[in-house]
Amino acid sequence: MKVRVHELAKKYEIGNKEFLNLLKDLEIEVSSHLSGLSEDQVDKIKSHFSKDEKSADDEKPGKKKKKSKIKEKNKESVLETKKDKSKKKKKGRRTDFFVKKADTEAGTVVEEDGIKIIKMRGEMTLGEFAEKLKINSSEIIKKLFLKGQMLTINSPLSIELAEEIAADYDVLVEEEEEEEIAFGDKFALEIEDKESDLQERAPVITIMGHVDHGKTSLLDAIRKTEVVAGEAGGITQKIGAYQVTKNGKKITFVDTPGHEAFTDMRARGAKVTDIAILVVAADDGVMPQTIEAISHAKAAGVPIIVAINKIDKPEANPMRVKQELMEHGLVSVEWGGDVEFVEVSAKAKINLDILLETILITAEILELKANPKKRGKGVVLESKLDPKVGPVADILVQEGTVKIGDVIVAGESYGKIRALMDDKGMRVNSAEMSQPVEIIGFNSVPEAGDTIYVIQNEQHARRIVEEMAKERKMAETGKKTITLESLSESFDNENLKELNLILRADSKGSAQALKESLMKLSTNEVAVNIIQSAPGAITESDIKLAEVSSAIIIGFNVRPTTKAIKEAEISGIEIRTSSIIYQIIEDIEKALTGMLEPEFKEMYLGRIEIKKVFKVAKVGNVAGCVVVDGKVRRDSNIRIVRDGVVVYEGKLASLKRFKDDAKEVVAGQECGLGIENFNDIKEGDIVEAFDIQEVKRTLR
Numbered sequence: 001m002k003v004r005v006h007e008l009a010k011k012y013e014i015g016n017k018e019f020l021n022l023l024k025d026l027e028i029e030v031s032s033h034l035s036g037l038s039e040d041q042v043d044k045i046k047s048h049f050s051k052d053e054k055s056a057d058d059e060k061p062g063k064k065k066k067k068s069k070i071k072e073k074n075k076e077s078v079l080e081t082k083k084d085k086s087k088k089k090k091k092g093r094r095t096d097f098f099v100k101k102a103d104t105e106a107g108t109v110v111e112e113d114g115i116k117i118i119k120m121r122g123e124m125t126l127g128e129f130a131e132k133l134k135i136n137s138s139e140i141i142k143k144l145f146l147k148g149q150m151l152t153i154n155s156p157l158s159i160e161l162a163e164e165i166a167a168d169y170d171v172l173v174e175e176e177e178e179e180e181i182a183f184g185d186k187f188a189l190e191i192e193d194k195e196s197d198l199q200e201r202a203p204v205i206t207i208m209g210h211v212d213h214g215k216t217s218l219l220d221a222i223r224k225t226e227v228v229a230g231e232a233g234g235i236t237q238k239i240g241a242y243q244v245t246k247n248g249k250k251i252t253f254v255d256t257p258g259h260e261a262f263t264d265m266r267a268r269g270a271k272v273t274d275i276a277i278l279v280v281a282a283d284d285g286v287m288p289q290t291i292e293a294i295s296h297a298k299a300a301g302v303p304i305i306v307a308i309n310k311i312d313k314p315e316a317n318p319m320r321v322k323q324e325l326m327e328h329g330l331v332s333v334e335w336g337g338d339v340e341f342v343e344v345s346a347k348a349k350i351n352l353d354i355l356l357e358t359i360l361i362t363a364e365i366l367e368l369k370a371n372p373k374k375r376g377k378g379v380v381l382e383s384k385l386d387p388k389v390g391p392v393a394d395i396l397v398q399e400g401t402v403k404i405g406d407v408i409v410a411g412e413s414y415g416k417i418r419a420l421m422d423d424k425g426m427r428v429n430s431a432e433m434s435q436p437v438e439i440i441g442f443n444s445v446p447e448a449g450d451t452i453y454v455i456q457n458e459q460h461a462r463r464i465v466e467e468m469a470k471e472r473k474m475a476e477t478g479k480k481t482i483t484l485e486s487l488s489e490s491f492d493n494e495n496l497k498e499l500n501l502i503l504r505a506d507s508k509g510s511a512q513a514l515k516e517s518l519m520k521l522s523t524n525e526v527a528v529n530i531i532q533s534a535p536g537a538i539t540e541s542d543i544k545l546a547e548v549s550s551a552i553i554i555g556f557n558v559r560p561t562t563k564a565i566k567e568a569e570i571s572g573i574e575i576r577t578s579s580i581i582y583q584i585i586e587d588i589e590k591a592l593t594g595m596l597e598p599e600f601k602e603m604y605l606g607r608i609e610i611k612k613v614f615k616v617a618k619v620g621n622v623a624g625c626v627v628v629d630g631k632v633r634r635d636s637n638i639r640i641v642r643d644g645v646v647v648y649e650g651k652l653a654s655l656k657r658f659k660d661d662a663k664e665v666v667a668g669q670e671c672g673l674g675i676e677n678f679n680d681i682k683e684g685d686i687v688e689a690f691d692i693q694e695v696k697r698t699l700r
Contacts (some may be wrong), residue, residue: 003037005030006147008045010164020646022048116171120159127153129162133169140165146637146650148692197371202243202250202434203363204272204396208297209279210287214309218279218346219253222356241381241396241436242423246356251363252396252434254381272379272396275362277355278306278330282316282343286324288534292541294328295532299549303362305340306330307355312345370433376402376454380410381436383445391415391442395452402437403430407458411450412469414461415442499526499591500551502542503533504558511535514556517585526592538575543567552576554584605689606630606667613683620679622654624672625687631666632689640675641686651676 009019023030026048028041037045118132130137130153137153143165144151151157157165163173207215222244241254254272276297280290297304306325308318322332322341331337340358344351377399386392391413395402402408406417420428421438431437439452446452455461501518505511515533522528531549532542538553538560544567546553553560553568555577560568568575578584612624632638632655639649653674655662665671675681 003042005037008037008042012049013167024645117174118162118166118171119174120162124157124162125153126151126155126157129157129165133166133171135169142651143168145692148694150692150694194371197373198369199372199433201368201370202252203274203359203366203368204252204254204434205275205277205359206254206273206302207277207279208293210281210284210289210293213279213281213284213287213290214346215279218307218309218344221346221349222253222352241394243435244356246353246360249360250434251356251359252436254396254436272381273300273302274366274368275359276300276302276304277359278304279309280306280321280325281310282308282318282321283310283313285317285321286328288536291328291532291534292545294325294330295545298329299531299545303366304330305342305355305358305362306332308341308343309346311343312348312350318343370399372399372401372433374400376400376406376408376431376452378402378452380446380448380450380452382448383442385445389419389440391440391445393439393442393446393452395437395439397431397433397435397437399433400454401430401432402439402452402454406454407456407461408439408441408452408454409461409464410442410446410452412465413442413444413446413450414458414465416458417441498529499588500529500531500546500549501588502531502546502549502551502553504538504542504553504555505533505535506557507535510556514554514581514584517581518588521585521589521592528588528592537561538564538577540564540567543571543573546573547571554588556581556584601693603691603693604630605636605691606632608632608665608671608673608687608689610681610683610685610687613681619674621681622672622674623681623685623687624670626670627665627667629667630689631664632671632687633664634662636689637692638675639688639690640678640681641688642682642684647680647685648675648678650678653677 005019005023009015012019014022020030023045026044028037028044030037118129124132126140127137130140133140141151141153144161149161159173159175166173207219209215219242223242241252243250243252245251276293278290278293278297280286294304306321308321310316311318322335325331325339326335326337330339332339332341334341340362342351342355342358344355346352376397378395378397381394381396383391383393393410402417402420404417404420408415408417417439418441419439420431421440422428422431423436428437455464503511503514503518505514511533515530518528519530531551532545537558538555540561540563542553542560543564545551551573553573553575555575557579559577560575564575567573576584576587606627607629608625609628610623610625614622614624616622632652634652634655636652637649638652639646641647653676654672655665656672657665657669662671673687675687
C-alpha cells in the first residue's frame with residue numbers, strides 16, 4: 001500500500017509545502033500532498049533523513065525548527081517536574097492521607113519557561129480548543145479541511161490532532177490522564193524500600209488445573225499430610241495456602257478450587273502468584289478447565305511449570321499431554337520451548353523432589369525479594385464469617401512482618417489482630433514474608449484480593465475505610481459496560497487495534513472453525529485476539545476472564561448458565577450468541593471496520609485557465625479566467641499548476657460571473673476569481689478544482 005505525502009510530512013514534522021519542495025530536490029515527482037509514494041521513494045526519503053539528522057533539522061523552516069526546540073525544551077521540563085514530584089513523594093511519609101484532585105481543570109492554559117502549554121484531560125471540542133489558542137475556530141476548520149478532515153466547531157479533538165494544530169501556533173499540548181491510584185499510594189501506606197533492606201523471599205506457587213487431575217493430592221504428597229481425606233468428596237472447598245521446605249528454602253503453595261479465585265484477585269489488582277503449576281493427568285490429557293487455567297495464567301503473565309500427574313497409571317501417556325499442550329502454546333524445554341515439564345505421581349510420590357527443585361531454580365531466576373523490616377503488607381486470599389470468632393481472613397504476607405496487636409486495614413474492613421494461625425493450625429505470634437496465615441480481628445469480612453496494610457492507629461484506619469466505601473460506590477455507579485459497540489467506539493477514540501474475544505461452541509470442531517474464520521478477519525492494522533476458544537456452555541469463569549481482559553464472549557450454538565447471565569449483568573460483559581456462524585463473523589467484521597482509519601479520496605471537478613491578472617486596491621491580484629473543463633464551485637479546494645508543477649494549494653477567496661458572486665461556474669464560461677492567502681498568480685496558470693471525500697474502509 002502506498003504512503004501519502006502528507007503522512008510522511010507529518011511524521012518528519014515538516015509542512016506540506018516545504019515537504020513538496022524537499023521531494024522536488026530529491027527528484028521525486030508528485031502532484032500534491034495527497035499523492036501516494038512507492039516503497040522505493042519512501043526508502044529514498046528515509047535515507048535522506050538518516051544521513052544527517054542534525055543537518056536535516058537545520059534545513060527545516062524557522063518556524064518548524066522553533067517548534068522542535070520548544071517540544072524538546074518542554075519534554076525536559078516535564079521530565080524534571082516528574083523527577084521533582086517523585087522525589088517529594090519518596091521523602092518520608094505524608095501527613096495528608098487523602099489524595100487531592102488536580103488543581104488544574106481540563107483545557108487549562110499554562111506557561112512554563114515562556115512556553116505556552118494547553119493541558120487536555122479527556123476530549124475537547126474544536127471550538128473550545130480554538131478558544132484556548134485565542135484564534136477563530138473557522139481558521140482551524142479551514143486548515144483541517146485542506147488536509148482532508150471535515151470537522152465542525154463541536155467536533156471532538158483527539159490529543160494527536162490537537163498537538164498537530166497547536167504546533168502551527170508554537171503551542172504545546174500536554175495530556176493529563178486521571179490515573180487510578182493504588183490503595184497503598186492513595187493513603188500513603190507504601191514506603192520505598194532501600195536496596196540494602198531487600199532480602200530473598202519464598203516463591204508463591206499457585207496450583208491450577210482440571211478437576212480431579214490431582215492438584216490437592218499432589219500438594220498433599222508434597223506436604224506429607226492427609227488434606228484430601230478431610231475434604232468433602234475429596235474436592236478442595238476453599239483456598240488453602242501452605243508452606244514446605246526444600247534444601248533449607250521455603251516454598252509457599254496456594255491451592256485453589258479451579259482458577260476462579262485466581263482471576264478474582266487479579267481483577268482487583270492483587271498479584272499474588274509468582275509461578276503457576278499446571279497439573280495435567282497423564283491418563284486424561286488436556287481438558288476444558290486445563291485450557292481455562294492456561295488462559296488465566298498467561299493473562300497474569302506468570303511463568304508456568306507443567307506437572308504431568310498420574311504417570312504411574314498403566315494408561316498414562318505423557319507424550320500425548322505434551323503434544324496437546326503444544327496446541328495451546330506450552331512447549332517443553334526439551335522440544336525447544338521455554339516451559340518446564342515434570343512427570344510426577346502424587347500417589348506413588350515419583351519425581352516430587354525434581355518438581356520442587358524446578359520451582360526453586362525458576363524462583364532463583366526471578367530474583368524474588370522483599371523488605372522484612374517495614375510494616376506488614378499482604379493480600380487476602382479468602383475470608384469468611386465464623387459464628388464463634390467473627391470475621392476470619394486467610395492472608396499471604398508479602399512484605400514486612402505481621403504480628404498480634406497490629407492495627408490493620410483491607411479495603412472497607414479494619415481491625416486489630418487478636419490471633420494468628422499458621423497453615424498447620426498452630427497459633428503464632430507473627431508471620432513473615434510469603435507466609436500464609438489466618439487472621440482474627442477484622443470488624444467486617446474483607447474481600448478476597450484486597451491488600452492488607454499494618455498502620456499506625458485505628459483512627460487512621462477508620463478514615464481510610466470511610467473514603468474507600470465512598471469511592472467503591474462511585475465506581476459501581478459509573479462502571480462501564482463492555483459491548484461490541486462500546487469497544488468499536490473506543491477503537492476510534494483511543495486508537496485501540498485489537499479486539500479480544502472468548503469463544504464457546506457446541507463442539508471442539510465448531511470452536512476451531514469459528515476461531516479460524518474470525519482470525520482471517522485480522523489485517524496488518526487491526527487484529528482479532530482469541531483469548532480462549534473451547535467447547536461447552538458459557539460459565540461464570542468466562543465472565544471473569546472477559547472482565548479482566550476487556551473481551552466480548554461469543555457463543556455458537558451454546559447458551560450461558562444462569563449464574564453466568566447474572567455475573568455478566570453485574571460485570572457489564574456482553575455475551576453474543578448465535579446459531580449462524582456468518583452472523584457472528586459479520587458482527588465482528590463491523591466492529592473491526594470501526595478500527596480502520598478512513599481513507600480520503602480526491603474527486604476531480606474541473607480546470608480553469610487564467611487569461612489575465614488584474615491588481616485591485618486593498619484586495620490584491622484577481623484573475624480573469626475561462627473554465628476549460630468540468631466545473632468549479634465557490635467552496636472547492638483548488639491547486640495552482642504552473643508549467644506542470646503545483647505551486648499552491650488552498651481555497652478560493654472569491655468567484656464571480658461578471659460583477660455578481662457565483663456559486664458555480666461550468667465549462668465554457670468566463671469568470672473572475674481571487675485566491676485565498678495567495679497573491680502570486682500569473683497569466684497562463686491552471687487552477688484545478690477538486691473535492692476531498694472521506695471513504696469508509698472495509699476489511700474486504
